[in-house]
Amino acid sequence: MLPSANMASEDxxxxxxxxxxxxSNTVRLISDVLRAGGVGHVVTAQDGQRAREVMRLTYPDIIFTDSKMPVMDGLELTRSIRRAAVTPDPKVPNPxxxxxxxxxxxxERDVEIxxxxxxxxxxxxxxxxAGLLSRIQLVVKKPRPFIISETYVGPDRRRRAELTYSGPMRRMSDPEEVAxxxxxxxxxxxxxxxxxAMRRLIQARGGADRATLQMTYRVMQHTxxxxxxxxxxxxxxxxxxxxSYVDLMGGPxxxxxxxxxxxxxxxxxxLGASESDAAASQAVIAQLESVVRLKTAGRRRAA
Structure with missing residues (x-):
């Protein structure tokens, strides 16, 4: 579940x-998603070295970092932060x-590293x-014990990281039974x-653009x-x-x-209608399909 469903807005x-x-485009997109999701304060940095300076000045609660960056990448930034649990570092207020x-x-090799x-x-x-906000839910509501040993410093690694999209229910290969x-x-x-969350993001960015349209397509795939x-x-x-509309138009x-x-x-x-009122939902679907036929008629004829 997303943070807005389980975390109070004040949290x-x-x-x-x-x-x-x-x-810069990725920084802006992630920042917009976080703000639209209700995060109160977002600060940014262009690489690991600058991130360390920002940490010293702002004392953040959570870090989202890219894995590959010039000067200092996300892996080395993470290592430098965790090392501060053993050797204090003035630029790392919270190892x-x-x-x-x-x-x-x-x-698996990249994940393990x-x-x-x-x-x-x-x-x-x-x-x-959802991918970004659900991770906030995990680290805030289900924090892992912090381990300091001779060979490893960091969060307990025994809980397996879920990298692929995992819907909350059964796999498509499971027996066809009524949910x-x-x-x-x-x-x-x-x-x-x-x-x-998607609506809020589009509103925060002042309307839909290429990035949000592409993201909408992925959200619909997950839906x-x-x-x-x-x-x-x-x-x-x-x-x-x-x-189908996106595919017929040639892309988001x-x-x-x-x-x-x-x-x-x-x-x-x-979503707001009663599941027993199938007629109302059928009417909504019929309207959608009519809109798509109308909007894609020219492309269908050209094809």
Whole structure:
């Protein structure tokens, strides 16, 4: 579940998060996601060395750091922070600070290297608001014991890091059985929170741009995946409608923002409706599919 579902807004508003990345667009995107999610104070740095200076001056509560950066990368930054638990460092006020690695590396070797350095959690690129905010939930609500030994300094590594997307329910390969009502409702709650986080992000950035449209596409992929897991046909069809629209238009950056907003509103209507009122949800889906046919008619004829 996302922080906004389980963490009080005042808890998030008190947090100070340091974002470290050498790409200004990524820094802005992560910062916007965090602020839109309710984080009260976000500070930034372009590399590990500058991050250490920012830490000395601002005393952050959590760090999001890219894995690969010039001057000092995320791994070396993490090692320098954890070393301060043994050898005090004036630039590291809290050697136990939660560190979340933002990375495109998925191999077991890369993960193990990062864990040995003392990383708490991972966010895999390309990320979504849920991917970032859920890691705050983990490090704040489920902190790991901090270990200081001759061979390792950092958070307890015994809990396996989940790198791939993991929906809350069953895998698609599991037997086709009817998902129980509690499971479906929990999934709908998660989807609702994620869509609200996406809305807030778009609003915080002053409207949809290339980055947020691409992120919306990934959020819809996750939404469809979750809905199919719990046999939620209406939500699956609504998310599939937007994904089909994006594909027919030739990519997220070629989509009309108004069509994206119509899909967000439709999914919100379905989530707010009684599951027993299938007719109302069917009508919403029919409207969506009509909008997509209208907006993609020219491209269909050209194809």
């Amino acid at each position: 998030l508003s008190r947090l100070k998060v340091l974002v470290v990345d050498d790409h 136990e600070i939660p560190i979340i690695m933002v990375t495109g590396d998925r191999s 990062a864990r040995l350095a003392g990383v708490n959690e991972f966010v895999i690129k390309p990320f979504t608001p 129980d009502m509690v499971e479906r409702r929990a999934t709908r709650e998660t989807i609702s929170v994620e869509l609200e 469809r995946f979750r809905a199919k897991q719990v046999r939620d046909e209406m939500i699956a069809r609504a998310s599939e409608s937007l994904l 950056e070629r989509c009309e923002v108004s069509v994206v907003e119509v899909h967000f509103d439709a999914i919100a209507q379905i």
